[in-house]
Amino acid sequence: MKKYFYSDGTNNFGPFSIEELKEKEIGRETMIWFQELGDWQKAGSIQELNDLFALVPPPIQQQSNYIQQSVGQTNPNSVIDIFLFLAIAYWFATNLITFIIEKVVDDWWDNELVTYFRIGTNIIFAAVPIVFALSVKNKILKIIALILGALLSIYFLYSNIDWLIRELS
Structure with missing residues (x-):
């Protein structure tokens, strides 16, 4: 044997x-x-x-090894999600404040060239908040970012079209 x-x-x-x-x-x-x-x-x-x-x-x-590495490290995508969400929330808040100031203070900007330039660029940039919101990976933050981004885009379009109509009249 x-x-x-x-x-x-x-x-x-x-x-x-x-x-x-x-x-x-x-x-x-x-x-x-x-x-x-x-x-x-x-x-x-x-x-x-x-x-x-x-x-x-x-x-x-x-x-x-992969499990040990992933437990020991934070997900870089979640950091990006939080950063994008905070950027959109900040952008929303600052533009809301700007909107209120524009309604309260008369003749904030008097220069016509600056006015038309600002209106044109703001209308173009109206899509940017939605693009930022779409890049968020986390589902809950993405929904919130899309809502804030859509409101921000609507604000951009409304305020700039309103402004353009007032300037042309």
Whole structure:
């Protein structure tokens, strides 16, 4: 009867029959030797030991490393989401304040060239808040950002078209 030896890298164990070897917790990478083999080889490369590994899946080292890395690090997408959300909220608040000031203070800007330039660029930039909102990955923040972005875009369009009508009359 063939006798098998195995090594844990430091110590050698054996001799064992194949039935006794099945009871040991050896893996595909465990080094095995028996007299007919010559040199030590990995258990997974020895044909007659394949039955030992039929139900044992291969190691998942890469997956466990990924899990450890992801637990230890914050998701960079969530940081971007928060930044974009805060930028849109800030933009919304400052433009709301500007709207109120424009309604309260007469003749805020008197220069016609500056006025037409500002109206034109503001109408073009009316789409920017929606574009920012669409780049948010988090669903809840995206909905809030889309609402604020849409309100901001409507504000841009309304105030600039209203302004243009007043300037042309």
